[in-house]
Amino acid sequence: MVDSSDAVAVPAQSRWGVTDRRDLWWIDPLLTLLVLGGFVVYATLRAVANRYYEVGELLSPFYSPNLGRWTPLPQWLSPAVLILWAPGGFRLTCYYYRKAYYRSFTLHPPGCAIAEGRRGEYKGESAFPLILQNLHRYLLYVALIVLCFLWYDVWKALWPQGHFGITVGTIVLLANSALLTMYTFSCHSLRHLVGGQVDCFSANAVCRARYRAWGKLSILNEHHMLWAWTSLFGVMFADFYVWMVASGRLPNLRLL
Numbered sequence: 001m002v003d004s005s006d007a008v009a010v011p012a013q014s015r016w017g018v019t020d021r022r023d024l025w026w027i028d029p030l031l032t033l034l035v036l037g038g039f040v041v042y043a044t045l046r047a048v049a050n051r052y053y054e055v056g057e058l059l060s061p062f063y064s065p066n067l068g069r070w071t072p073l074p075q076w077l078s079p080a081v082l083i084l085w086a087p088g089g090f091r092l093t094c095y096y097y098r099k100a101y102y103r104s105f106t107l108h109p110p111g112c113a114i115a116e117g118r119r120g121e122y123k124g125e126s127a128f129p130l131i132l133q134n135l136h137r138y139l140l141y142v143a144l145i146v147l148c149f150l151w152y153d154v155w156k157a158l159w160p161q162g163h164f165g166i167t168v169g170t171i172v173l174l175a176n177s178a179l180l181t182m183y184t185f186s187c188h189s190l191r192h193l194v195g196g197q198v199d200c201f202s203a204n205a206v207c208r209a210r211y212r213a214w215g216k217l218s219i220l221n222e223h224h225m226l227w228a229w230t231s232l233f234g235v236m237f238a239d240f241y242v243w244m245v246a247s248g249r250l251p252n253l254r255l256l
């Protein structure tokens, strides 16, 4: 139970950053700014690079599914640009990331019990442009489709040179797909999709099945922040690994 004497109030009408908090509250938003900003720069540079994204049976997750293989694209157009809007938009509108980047990028607010200074009328996510955050539930469907392609890439990576085997690349792609699966399946929107808008969970067999699924997703959902960050590093590392192998800087060692 929280002792009300410990509570820290938001200073009213104060200059930005004024607070009674004594902890290092600015560390979290600063780290988020650096890591998330670094990821956006890295992903953008890799997406427009349009090379070193495929080698043998390995395909970078930034380029999956590889539309360039199925459709003739102009040389200047990177297939990743046609793909990344989906997982990128899914992350951008994620409920957890919203909190993270509202605090670190827009400083609106910078943290709990930290004064924001003077602001215009606050409309939250009910007006343009933040109303677009509501696209999250639709981007979830697209993210689930992309996830299927990523698992297909893992399957392909199990057949180096046409024969069953496991390489370091197989493990890297497998870990990436597993982390992205945990991130996607811990999504608040998916949890609502599975267990929301039900008046009585015991009404029939379908409702009972939904209840069980909702319970399992809720366990994952408790750690959504963890999956958000680990999957971010996972996808970046998987792309980096494919880049290194494709450019000849690293051998893709066969383990089995």
Ligand code: FES
Residues within 6 Å of the ligand: 090, 094, 095, 096, 097, 136, 183, 184, 186, 187, 188, 189, 190, 224
């Ligand atoms: S809430 Fe984070 S992915 Fe849906």
